[in-house]
Amino acid sequence: MAASDPGFTPILLTLPSLTPSLALEILPAGLTLHRLYVQADGKTHDILIGPEDPTGHITQKYTNTIIGRYANRLPVGSFALDRDGIHSVVAPKANEKPTVSLHGGVKGFDQYVWEPLVDPSASQLFTPAELATIQTRIPTSIIFRRISEDGEEGYPGKLLIEALVGLAQPEGPPNQTPDGAKEWNLGSVVLVYRAKLLDENKITPINLTQHWGFNLDASLQEGPETLSIKNHKIDIKADHIVELNPEGLSTGKLLAVTGTHHAHAEKMSGKIGESFPESGYDEFYVLSKRATTPPPSILPASELKPELDLVGAALSRDGPAAEEVVSLAGAKSGLRISFATNQAGVQFYTNNFALPEKGARKKIHGGSGSVGDGYGPGTAAFLEFHAPLAAWIHPGVRGSSGEDTLLASGQVYNNFVRMDVWYKAPSTPSA
Template sequence: MSDFKPVLLALPSLTPSLAVEILPRGLTIHRIFVQEGGRTHDIVVGPEKPEDHLRNKYTNTLIGRYTNRLPVGTHSIERKIKEDEIACKINITAKNEGDTASLHGGAQGFDSLPLTLLSSSSESTLFTKAELISLATHIPGESSSSIWRLVSEDGDQGFPGQLTVEVLVALKEGSGSKRVEGDWEELALGSIIIVYRARVQGKNCKPVVTPINLTQHWGFNLDASLEKKDPSVLKHSLIVKASHTIERDADDLPTGNLLPVAGAHVHNGKKIEEGFPSGGYDDFYMFSKPALSVKRINLSDITKTSVDLLEPILSSSGETESVVELSSDESGLRLTFSTNQTGVQFYSNNYASPGGGTRKKIHGGSGNVGDGYGPGSAAFLEFHEPLAAFLFPQFQKNKDDTLLASDEVYHNFVKVDVAVRHLAPAV
């Protein structure tokens, strides 16, 4: 399979309301099609041609092994594995942002690597049999889900241990039910579900511990398909149920200090343009309520048929409470996000350059280089654990240390519910 040949997931109905195109390279979400009212929207920014993602780095890709910025240097880490304290070192030497930072996993992070599409879900080694049954029950038909695998060798970009990653991407039918709020009615179109799993193995099966913090670096614009000349999200409304942001230094590296959400960082449903900072947003928000969902599984439990963490994600019961909402009055589209992660990085595409990028034709672009998106054209919403958490003791106390041991399996999910709102017909 070509690294840039799209794999289409679609809902099984005759007129699918939701579809996703995935590129193997970087597990890139190339397109998210939303069909409603006779109109087709593509709600993620990006290039027209799949190959042009080489120019548009980090656009809608998987980020790994570690999202955002880590300070260059050697870092000692340790974690208890059974009764033993296992110590390891990570040696971050590849500077790919300035002289002090390794960004998004390093110079050859997961965004630049091809993932393998498993021919059958039964090939998975990181999802239990019970979970695969739940997947078949709630997501019928092979065209609505896929599982992808990537193996990162020991020492890759300075990280210890061989890391095996499996990612489930699935689409679920919307309820179709309409609910009325004042003069509005809403139709649930469907959900996009991404579940990340990973395990680490040391050389010669020796115990090992490694940092991991995966996310999807996807950028949304709910109005871009409305034949906009210059797509912008500044008039989108944003809700982030957060209590704190994480302070960054002059090199944009996290200090570990928590700052109360205030001023421009209060996203309570106001327009993004209200209080918009001069340099835009590129901030990590800690959610007000800690996620109660499991984030690590005992490796031994993967072979147990009774373990099923997918059921509450795929079904309508037991879901994690929504933490982020992005909506547009103009298109009527609304995205509601739930996750088991501690926070979200909100980036307003500050460094986008129209002259250096490309833009989809459905978003008013030509598809050619030099006709790209500008700053403020997307809301990147990346769900993960705190920035460089394993370097700061306060996050280790809260079990948000982003360290994975060889007797565990990493579990991270995000679910996006897609809906459309219209004025209710007059009675």
């Protein structure tokens, strides 16, 4: 991708309202969520970190981009894949280290320009019922497409991917919070990834995610305190994390979070900064078993019938996709974001490897917009929803879904995340 590529021209989505609460800027380059504006109580926030200039994403890698074919870290090598008589070989390419393939390899999905479908009915992976739901309930949305060729970065099979990115109107009454205040829903960001192998008799690992990083207070521009996310409150409904070796690769074992700094809900304050690890957070949390089983990530293509509507299920507030699995709240802005998903877990990363001198910070976050004035460690909470690392290699980390992240010919990959944005007026200190 070159800086002159039209993929860096932002596409703006806004909710159809006289006073829009949400607006999203998308770059086709890397399917990047460049800005997410939230308007609350007369103040405009951008809750995503990142460069001011869209082309800054070329060097500030993995900032709000899609990640694929496989999220996070895989061991480099050659691995045989077999299922129901289908045989393939995957050979992840080294990029982070000679033994580690990170986020899809040398040229992952984040480095390609994705094609926006001018006519949504040209979609091959969303059903007529889903397209009708998108039109009525996510009217400001786009379906993007790309084809990953057989052998790309060592992954077998020619893969068609379609990604729905959209904004949904706020629904339902306000929440009543424990302190008696009202918390208002400002709308939702909806991401749905679909994929299908175009080759016969192939099988490939697939594990997509959005590598988005949040700071809910930075737009207040009140100095280091609001640029840090250590005062944000987080709740991750997880019983275990995946054990990692020194290279960040899965060992195939799970570790209980109870009694550790990973048990965020157990903390007295609930703040990220309480018991903050010396090197920050960069862990995969396997979500607890949910009250109702969400739709699967892999389903037979034969089930993708015209009347099937998994998008509607993702939007439902009282169905299997309704359960809030992660919540992140700002310390001062009154903003909170919550997530529902059909994925088995979430990677929580606190921007540990960020180098301010090599990046740029948005002006709305108090930066100059120029390189050399970027974000440092602890300035963002990245929340990346996907399946456990190397799940096809390590059966012991698959969680309650049991899914191994292998997609075979004749199947469809289905990954959704709904992020709800909430606002509660910050309490006024007593005189």
